[in-house]
Amino acid sequence: MSATSANRSMFRRLLRRLLFANRGRLFVILLALSAGAAVSAALLNLQVDAKHRINSEFRSFGANILVLPKSSATSPGGMMTEPQLSRPGLPFDTKISIHAASLLYTIAEVAPNSSTNFLPVVVVGYAGVLPGSAPLDSLSQEVPQSSVASQTKSCIAGQQVAARLDASPGDRLSFRNGNLTLACVLTAILKTGGSEDSQIFLPLLRVQELANAIGKISVIQINASGTPAQIEEYAQTLQQRFPELDVRPLRQFSEAQAKIYSRISGLLTAATTLILALTALCVMAAMTNIAAERRNDVGMMKAIGGSARRVLNLFLTEAVILGLAGGLIGAAAGIALSIALGKAVFGVAAAPRLIVYPISVSLTVIVAILGAYPLRRLVNVRPATIFRGEA
Amino acid sequence: MTTQPLVNPSTSLAPALQVPPQVVLENLVKEYGTLRALGGVSFNIQPGEWIALMGPSGSGKTTLINILGGLDTATSGSVTVNGEDVTRLNESDLVRYRAEKIGFVFQQFHLVPYLTALENVMLAQYFHSVTDESQAVESLKRVGLGDRLEHLPSKLSGGEQQRVAIARALINQPKLILADEPTGNLDEVNEEIVINIFRELHQAGHTILMVTHDVDIARNASRRIELTHGHLTLDTTCNFLEQPKLCPHGKPFPSSGCCSTLDSKSCTP
Numbered sequence: 001m002s003a004t005s006a007n008r009s010m011f012r013r014l015l016r017r018l019l020f021a022n023r024g025r026l027f028v029i030l031l032a033l034s035a036g037a038a039v040s041a042a043l044l045n046l047q048v049d050a051k052h053r054i055n056s057e058f059r060s061f062g063a064n065i066l067v068l069p070k071s072s073a074t075s076p077g078g079m080m081t082e083p084q085l086s087r088p089g090l091p092f093d094t095k096i097s098i099h100a101a102s103l104l105y106t107i108a109e110v111a112p113n114s115s116t117n118f119l120p121v122v123v124v125g126y127a128g129v130l131p132g133s134a135p136l137d138s139l140s141q142e143v144p145q146s147s148v149a150s151q152t153k154s155c156i157a158g159q160q161v162a163a164r165l166d167a168s169p170g171d172r173l174s175f176r177n178g179n180l181t182l183a184c185v186l187t188a189i190l191k192t193g194g195s196e197d198s199q200i201f202l203p204l205l206r207v208q209e210l211a212n213a214i215g216k217i218s219v220i221q222i223n224a225s226g227t228p229a230q231i232e233e234y235a236q237t238l239q240q241r242f243p244e245l246d247v248r249p250l251r252q253f254s255e256a257q258a259k260i261y262s263r264i265s266g267l268l269t270a271a272t273t274l275i276l277a278l279t280a281l282c283v284m285a286a287m288t289n290i291a292a293e294r295r296n297d298v299g300m301m302k303a304i305g306g307s308a309r310r311v312l313n314l315f316l317t318e319a320v321i322l323g324l325a326g327g328l329i330g331a332a333a334g335i336a337l338s339i340a341l342g343k344a345v346f347g348v349a350a351a352p353r354l355i356v357y358p359i360s361v362s363l364t365v366i367v368a369i370l371g372a373y374p375l376r377r378l379v380n381v382r383p384a385t386i387f388r389g390e391a
Numbered sequence: 392m393t394t395q396p397l398v399n400p401s402t403s404l405a406p407a408l409q410v411p412p413q414v415v416l417e418n419l420v421k422e423y424g425t426l427r428a429l430g431g432v433s434f435n436i437q438p439g440e441w442i443a444l445m446g447p448s449g450s451g452k453t454t455l456i457n458i459l460g461g462l463d464t465a466t467s468g469s470v471t472v473n474g475e476d477v478t479r480l481n482e483s484d485l486v487r488y489r490a491e492k493i494g495f496v497f498q499q500f501h502l503v504p505y506l507t508a509l510e511n512v513m514l515a516q517y518f519h520s521v522t523d524e525s526q527a528v529e530s531l532k533r534v535g536l537g538d539r540l541e542h543l544p545s546k547l548s549g550g551e552q553q554r555v556a557i558a559r560a561l562i563n564q565p566k567l568i569l570a571d572e573p574t575g576n577l578d579e580v581n582e583e584i585v586i587n588i589f590r591e592l593h594q595a596g597h598t599i600l601m602v603t604h605d606v607d608i609a610r611n612a613s614r615r616i617e618l619t620h621g622h623l624t625l626d627t628t629c630n631f632l633e634q635p636k637l638c639p640h641g642k643p644f645p646s647s648g649c650c651s652t653l654d655s656k657s658c659t660p
Contacts, residue, residue: 003521010513010522014506021505300501303462304559305490305518307483384463387497 011314018318022293029286030326033364036279037330038337040272041360045338047268049350054261062130063101063221065235068246079104079216080245096226096234101128101136104204105218106211108177112167121161122199123175125207130223136190136201153206155184158197162189173200177210228258276367283371287319291374298378299386308379315375323368327361334360413438413566413598414459419468421454421621428454430621431468436567441589441599443609445625446618452602453571455618459600460493460569461485473566490519494560498572500552502544508555509540512562519563530558534588550581557588568592570601574608586611 019026069080104125109118126136136156155173157165167173171186184206190196208214222238224231235249301311335352342350412435421429429451436442444452457463459470461477470477472492480488489495502511512527531540534554544552553573560568570589574582586608593599593613603609617625 006522007517010517013510014514014517017503017505017510296501297503300497300503301514301518302486303460303489303495303501304515305486305563306514307486307518310518382463384457387457387462387501 011317014314015317015321018314019321022290025286025290026322029283029322030329032279032282032286033323033326033368034330034333036275036282036367037327037360037364038334039275040279040363041331041334041356042338042341043268043272043275043334044360045335045353045356046341046350047265047272048353048356049338049342050264050268051261052351052353053348054264063223064231064250065222065224065238066248066250067220067222067238067242068218068248070244070246079213079218081215081217096224096230098234099128099130099223101126101130101221102204102217103219103221104207104211104213104216106177106207106213108175108210110161110165110200111174112165112171118174118176119164121165123207123210124199124201125204125211125217126201127204128221130221153182153184153203154187156188156190156201157186158199158201159189159191160197161200162186175202175210177212180210180212182206182210276363279364280367280371283322283368284373287372288374291378294375295378295381295386298381299383302379303383303387311379312376315372315379316369319368319372319375320365323365324361326368327364330364331357331360410438412436413440413473414600415469415471416455416459417469417471419455419458419470420466421451421458421463422466428621429458429465429618432618432621432623433468434616434623434626436598436600438598439593439596440614441593441612442601443612443615444600444602444618445604445609445615449620450618451621452618454621456569456571456600456602459567460495461488490515491563492566494563494565494568496553496556496560496568496570496573498575500544500549500556500576502552502555502559504544507541507543508536508547508551508558511544511555512559515559515562527558527562530562531555534558535584548581550577550584553577553581553585554588557585561592566598568597568599570599572602572604574603574605582608 069078102125106123106125107120108123110121110123111118130136157167157173162168165173167186169186169188173184173186175182175184182202184202190201202210204217208216224234226234232249235247239245239247298311302308335356339349339352342348414436416435417433419429419432420427432451432455444456446452454463458465459472459477461480465478468478472488475488477485477488495501502508503514506514508531509524509527512530513522513524516522516527528537528540531537531554534557536551536554536558539547539551539555542551544555547555553576557573560570573589574585577585589599589601590611593611599612601608601612609615614628615625616623
């Protein structure tokens, strides 16, 4: 056995003896560290999950960037040519997730089934995918036809307009705009509580034909998921690329996201810090007892040639091992705990976030090292003062 | 209980007066605030000597042994061990000095309670340089504890614990053994065993400075130094067994019963 491996073996042997010298005390320290790690891991997991969840919840509300024609002078009728945003080099190659839908608004007369009682309704052509607009996304899946005006296709009506027309899913709706006509089968009723409730949605191409505005759209709705700064930066990039368009980030929306997350995050961070501080104090109290017990041992170790560094290495390694064990046990329990806490806070179970595990274990190790402060002080005493019973 | 000889008697070295002293104490002073524990103590120790350091409680014996062993610092004066002034060593040099040159044996044994007898000995090896389990086992066998290797101190008698402490003190082959009342907590049987070990160490040429209150134990030493109130009051090589109880002028010598004076030559029969 080489000198190094012999000493490593002795180091491990000493550690084992130190750790198991008092099993009751070992259990108390492990319990404190595990409990601290469990609660901090649960709160951290909620914090990370809250960020994802808030982003997800807000994203379901729809767009947070609008792209509009700049002025009626350059875009007659408040429309713009659709392909402008489809050309190569569109800055969708971004780190944040982007979803977009093109919409064309027009007013047409609509009558249900074979009724001749036509009513004016806002008809919206829709193409694209926008989070939270799942029923409308189905309209984009229809295969565009070169001439569809006479064909029966699906459409979706808002709750209010469906009531006005006395239409229900399965009914046939007829549209007319001057000489142009089209028909569709009502496949779903939309209820958002917003203006969509008084609109009828059809595939974009059909509305373009009905409005005699092939290739034109009224607005592009973009949902960018990211921090307010990232969304703002993305909107600015879009504006620079397309100066002829009006790119409007819905700032109040992003800031609301940030404010809510900031409050939750701050609260959870404060709670985590408090828990870890309390854990460190518990460990420190136990370590103070250990320091008193080991006072003579440290004096003896130094008397027979143990340097402060080598004795300290032993104690700190012991603290790291305790921190690791407590952290690994506690963090696993904490992530499970966060699922229950998530139900209480958000009404749904928090998803386990793996990044929380190493962070929580590392924090517990740091807490264990800080809690070992009484042992660190112990190694600075002089053996003679300990043997005299002064220290 | 039998113990194996620590050395082959043929290798025993007698103190040689011609060789330079191993330890030189010059005007050693130690003060604790206003209390003067040592008031300028000076003497030399030759290699291979066994010195009994005696004196009443509070006379500075333990303070002297602590400073000599690098456990405490002197207020003034110097302590030179093998040409190295211990009072000038910094903390890291003192650690090395204690590990390499000194073997401590304490009255309270000072074994680590959660380490076995073998591990207590190996701990000294670990702090010195490299652990060698077979050497540590051999060391414990020499003090008669070959069958107690894996016992914790709490499972050993006082005498056995002290023998573990002696094995630990000797494992790194120190030049100087400092023993602070090593038999103070032992019964007569264990005291005899421990003193026999010290006899063998002395015969093997080890230099021993032993604090003791026991005249019978001090008689084993080749020289006796006595401190009173921090001052050296006796330094003699007279043989206790052969000395009269009274000095030639008829007055008993304080505490020792020996007629010697600071001049050891005057003790010669």
